[in-house]
Amino acid sequence: MNATLLKSIIAVMIFFAGCGTTNSDKKQIAGANIYVLNEGNIGQANASITSYNIETGEVIQNVYETANGVPVGDALHSATLINGKLYLVVNNSHKIEVVDPETLVNVGTISLAGQPSPRYIAQVNEEKAYVTNLYTASVSVLDLKNFEETGSISVGQNPEGIAVIGQKAFVANSGFGSGNTLSVINTQTDEVTETITIGNNPISLQADAQGRLWVVCVGAYDDFSTPDVDESTPGEVYVLDGHSGAVISKIEVGGHPGELVVDSELGKAWLSNGSIFQINTHTFEIENKQFINRSFYALGLARADGEAQLWAADAGNFSQNGMAYAFDATGAVVDSFVTGIIPGHFYFHDR
Amino acid sequence: MEQVNAQTVDIGEVTVEAMRIRRPVFEQPVQIARIDSLQMLFEKGRNLGEILARHSFLNIRSNGPGMATVISQRGFGGEHTRVLWEGIPINHQMLGLVNLSLIPAGAFSEVEVTSGVGSSLYGSGISGTVYLKNSTRPNRVSLGQSAGSFGNYITNASTSIQKGDFLFSLNGSMQQNANDFRYRHPGSAEVRKRERGAYDNEHLMGGLRWQRGNKSAKSMMWWNRANHEIAENIFAGPGAATQFDEAFRWVNSFSLHTNNFLWDAKAYAAKTTLNYFNPPVNVESYSQSTELNSELSATWFASKQLELRGMLSATMAEVETNNYVGIPYRRQLSASLHGTVIPLKNLNIYPALRLDYYSDFGAAISPSLGMSLSLVEKTLALRASVSRNFRAPTFNDLYWPEGGNASLKSENGTKSEIGIVHEVTGRIVFSQQLSVYAMHLDDGIKWLPNSTGRFHAQNIQQIISRGAEWTGQASVRFAKWNASSRHSLSYTRAYIPKARFAGDQAVGRQLPYVPEFKYSGLIQVLHSGFGMMINGEFVDERFTSEQAGSAAIAEAYLVFDASFTYQKLINKTEISLSATVSNLFNEAYHVVRFYPMPLRNFLLNLTLTQHF
Numbered sequence: 001m002n003a004t005l006l007k008s009i010i011a012v013m014i015f016f017a018g019c020g021t022t023n024s025d026k027k028q029i030a031g032a033n034i035y036v037l038n039e040g041n042i043g044q045a046n047a048s049i050t051s052y053n054i055e056t057g058e059v060i061q062n063v064y065e066t067a068n069g070v071p072v073g074d075a076l077h078s079a080t081l082i083n084g085k086l087y088l089v090v091n092n093s094h095k096i097e098v099v100d101p102e103t104l105v106n107v108g109t110i111s112l113a114g115q116p117s118p119r120y121i122a123q124v125n126e127e128k129a130y131v132t133n134l135y136t137a138s139v140s141v142l143d144l145k146n147f148e149e150t151g152s153i154s155v156g157q158n159p160e161g162i163a164v165i166g167q168k169a170f171v172a173n174s175g176f177g178s179g180n181t182l183s184v185i186n187t188q189t190d191e192v193t194e195t196i197t198i199g200n201n202p203i204s205l206q207a208d209a210q211g212r213l214w215v216v217c218v219g220a221y222d223d224f225s226t227p228d229v230d231e232s233t234p235g236e237v238y239v240l241d242g243h244s245g246a247v248i249s250k251i252e253v254g255g256h257p258g259e260l261v262v263d264s265e266l267g268k269a270w271l272s273n274g275s276i277f278q279i280n281t282h283t284f285e286i287e288n289k290q291f292i293n294r295s296f297y298a299l300g301l302a303r304a305d306g307e308a309q310l311w312a313a314d315a316g317n318f319s320q321n322g323m324a325y326a327f328d329a330t331g332a333v334v335d336s337f338v339t340g341i342i343p344g345h346f347y348f349h350d351r
Numbered sequence: 352m353e354q355v356n357a358q359t360v361d362i363g364e365v366t367v368e369a370m371r372i373r374r375p376v377f378e379q380p381v382q383i384a385r386i387d388s389l390q391m392l393f394e395k396g397r398n399l400g401e402i403l404a405r406h407s408f409l410n411i412r413s414n415g416p417g418m419a420t421v422i423s424q425r426g427f428g429g430e431h432t433r434v435l436w437e438g439i440p441i442n443h444q445m446l447g448l449v450n451l452s453l454i455p456a457g458a459f460s461e462v463e464v465t466s467g468v469g470s471s472l473y474g475s476g477i478s479g480t481v482y483l484k485n486s487t488r489p490n491r492v493s494l495g496q497s498a499g500s501f502g503n504y505i506t507n508a509s510t511s512i513q514k515g516d517f518l519f520s521l522n523g524s525m526q527q528n529a530n531d532f533r534y535r536h537p538g539s540a541e542v543r544k545r546e547r548g549a550y551d552n553e554h555l556m557g558g559l560r561w562q563r564g565n566k567s568a569k570s571m572m573w574w575n576r577a578n579h580e581i582a583e584n585i586f587a588g589p590g591a592a593t594q595f596d597e598a599f600r601w602v603n604s605f606s607l608h609t610n611n612f613l614w615d616a617k618a619y620a621a622k623t624t625l626n627y628f629n630p631p632v633n634v635e636s637y638s639q640s641t642e643l644n645s646e647l648s649a650t651w652f653a654s655k656q657l658e659l660r661g662m663l664s665a666t667m668a669e670v671e672t673n674n675y676v677g678i679p680y681r682r683q684l685s686a687s688l689h690g691t692v693i694p695l696k697n698l699n700i701y702p703a704l705r706l707d708y709y710s711d712f713g714a715a716i717s718p719s720l721g722m723s724l725s726l727v728e729k730t731l732a733l734r735a736s737v738s739r740n741f742r743a744p745t746f747n748d749l750y751w752p753e754g755g756n757a758s759l760k761s762e763n764g765t766k767s768e769i770g771i772v773h774e775v776t777g778r779i780v781f782s783q784q785l786s787v788y789a790m791h792l793d794d795g796i797k798w799l800p801n802s803t804g805r806f807h808a809q810n811i812q813q814i815i816s817r818g819a820e821w822t823g824q825a826s827v828r829f830a831k832w833n834a835s836s837r838h839s840l841s842y843t844r845a846y847i848p849k850a851r852f853a854g855d856q857a858v859g860r861q862l863p864y865v866p867e868f869k870y871s872g873l874i875q876v877l878h879s880g881f882g883m884m885i886n887g888e889f890v891d892e893r894f895t896s897e898q899a900g901s902a903a904i905a906e907a908y909l910v911f912d913a914s915f916t917y918q919k920l921i922n923k924t925e926i927s928l929s930a931t932v933s934n935l936f937n938e939a940y941h942v943v944r945f946y947p948m949p950l951r952n953f954l955l956n957l958t959l960t961q962h963f
Binding site: 043044045069070073074092117135136315319341 | 537538539583584585586587588589590591631632633673676752753799800806851852854855856857895896897898903944945
């Protein structure tokens with residue numbers, strides 16, 4: 001007697017009626033403009049990708065699994081378009097999935113050795129990319145032709161953000177809150193040539209169109225074991241010359257900021273810091289501390305009809321579906337859609 | 352040479368120890384299931400989680416063999432069910448739950464599972480109890496060895512000696528399990544080997560009992576330790592975390608039975624270590640929990656119609672860990688009064704009231720009222736109970752840095768239940784129990800993020816759980832044949848009725864990892880020293896998060912096991928052989944999504960017992 005038959009008998013015997021399963025959504029994602037990478041709960045492998053078509057308003061959940069028949073993995077952290085392919089950094093799966101950005105069909109997987117916990121990927125040239133590894137104080141060197149890891153560069157503790165400007169790759173060494181440096185890698189030799197001291201807990205790096213490097217320093221947190229001692233430090237945003245590494249400006253933003261998006265052509269940057277700050281990228285002044293008076297988990301910046309459109313993701317209670325919102329230049333909501341669990345990264349797909 | 356006659360189908364009238372109401376199942380006001388010594392015999396080498404999953408209506412959430420395994424009863428979590436040893440809850444002070452994978456089932460002779468037992472019986476707890484029992488057969492020494500799939504080796508030894516009024520017993524086991532089992536990877540037919548699930552554990556339990564006339568005393572010690580690698584889900588890397596657990600428990604009790612009174616005094620001490628290491632994220636967590644308890648109770652047998660039991664207890668618990676600031680502690684004073692009132696020959700009424708005072712969050716009052724009405728003598732009874740229950744916040748809820756909330760109060764709930772028990776004796780012995788219940792939890796403790804995204808414990812959650820539990824068993828003897836069968840089926844509808852925050856999408860949806868239906872059943876046949884048991888477990892699909900949807904469903908599964916035993920007595924030496932095939936039909940299943948369970952696997956056991 002096989003298991004299927006036994007299942008049927010048991011099911012009939014004990015009247016298991018009405019325990020239906022929801023069918024997967026089989027819709028295609030053609031025409032999608034925005035992908036939201038939903039981290040999912042770490043350890044539960046429920047990361048997913050939501051696609052959104054701005055023109056039609058069509059939202060499709062879980063498009064990676066639909067396209068490939070398997071979940072994307074555990075804690076989908078970031079995505080970068082390189083050589084026409086989308087590289088998905090799956091943090092707690094210690095891998096990078098390479099997909100066709102139109103269909104999300106998988107074309108390759110880069111597995112990283114030593115469970116390094118990859119965070120961000122940056123393209124160096126046509127054949128090479130770097131990935132920061134949170135756990136191993138290293139940056140992996142990737143061969144983009146063969147989809148394999150070919151080397152490793154030692155950097156500071158717990159590296160997070162990475163940005164390439166010219167022949168330099170800047171790496172933010174967070175030290176899980178105790179770091180205060182950037183490692184500078186010569187992209188020709190794959191060697192660290194310089195270490196720049198900066199504010200506490202650098203995490204997010206953004207290179208702007210003018211070759212400047214924007215560094216979000218989240219600030220140190222209190223040590224719970226010494227509750228009577230205030231060890232926290234306020235958040236800061238540093239602006240560096242991307243070629244010399246010199247500090248151009250330091251913006252005291254306070255709090256413990258999160259993501260930053262920069263549009264230097266428009267002269268604006270937006271920072272998640274309890275509320276959404278609007279920063280003038282010419283004067284480096286905070287123009288509005290409550291451009292949007294609520295906190296968000298992730299920010300993204302798109303162009304719509306030549307105008308910058310700020311997108312922000314609300315992760316809700318971190319165990320339910322989140323929401324993505326679009327804002328116009330005045331900070332008014334102009335669009336929104338439902339995402340998966342913990343929307344943590346926007347990818348805008350140009351067509 | 353002669354056959355061993357130890358195998359008997361035990362379905363007769365047995366007093367339930369899990370209840371302070373020491374009456375037979377037929378007269379109990381709530382649902383009770385027993386996993387008896389014969390079924391435990393078939394299940395040598397399993398842990399308590401596996402036993403409960405296969406033999407009760409409890410839903411067991413397991414990350415896999417040797418990994419985190421906790422009870423979910425009537426839709427509630429592991430912290431809502433008390434696991435009792437010698438009548439004392441052994442739930443972890445920091446976590447509030449018991450990792451069942453740490454408890455070798457071979458250490459116990461019997462398990463009683465009760466549903467809907469109110470806090471008036473054992474204090475903090477909402478959904479029920481699992482009661483671990485030891486009964487020792489005297490004057491024997493036993494040595495056993497098990498070997499199974501994926502590098503599983505278990506060595507057992509036990510002895511018991513009766514001398515005059517004294518009975519000494521000792522049993523221990525050592526297990527090593529590489530646990531690199533085969534599983535089928537989702538999305539493909541590929542069979543892979545599980546990585547980083549190895550564990551080893553040791554356990555030693557010793558006791559000295561004394562009984563003379565109307566006095567008895569008992570001293571029991573239980574030590575166990577375990578080292579575990581902690582495997583991550585199959586879409587993550589194998590992981591690098593490890594965990595070390597160690598517990599030492601010691602209970603001493605004395606009983607005196609005078610004319611109309613039974614006096615019981617009990618003292619309990621426990622020290623529990625839980626260390627967790629995860630090198631890549633620089634986590635080194637050390638903790639040691641200490642618990643001291645003393646309890647005095649008196650039962651007054653006033654008449655055939657009235658029995659009263661009063662209890663006073665004091666408990667001290669503290670946790671020393673590098674996770675907390677300082678060494679938080681808890682003092683607890685408890686008093687209870689339980690009555691058994693029999694106003695009519697066929698009617699038992701069980702009023703109870705318990706008061707608990709905790710030094711950290713205040714007082715809790717737990718009244719309950721149960722009844723059993725015999726409609727047809729020894730054949731059909733109607734039962735019902737109502738109770739007000741509570742669950743104390745755990746130490747982590749109160750003191751975990753950046754999230755623990757020292758101002759938490761207890762969770763409070765109400766439960767009402769009605770059911771029948773039906774028994775038929777004769778050539779075929781048949782019994783069944785059916786209960787329908789409704790439970791409501793207020794001020795449920797939930798960790799939710801604040802405006803900065805950091806999680807904080809809050810008394811914010813309501814839960815409604817409604818359902819039904821049915822258990823039926825039958826046995827028949829014919830010549831040298833014994834055959835029996837037992838089946839349990841539960842239906843659980845558990846949900847959050849009221850939004851906890853703006854936009855709460857969990858309202859009205861089934862709680863995560865709570866199957867609506869669960870079935871377990873077994874058939875066993877015994878004949879002249881041979882025994883065979885086939886058991887099965889069906890668990891309905893479960894949502895894996897608060898958000899329903901196809902991407903978040905753990906699939907239903909149906910798993911069968913088969914066990915075979917053979918026992919023979921040669922002079923005074925008993926030879927026992929057993930073989931178990933788990934997951935008989937090679938079902939690829941996950942209890943917790945993406946934490947696979949093993950495909951078909953085997954366990955063999957040889958035990959030699961010398962009687963003297």
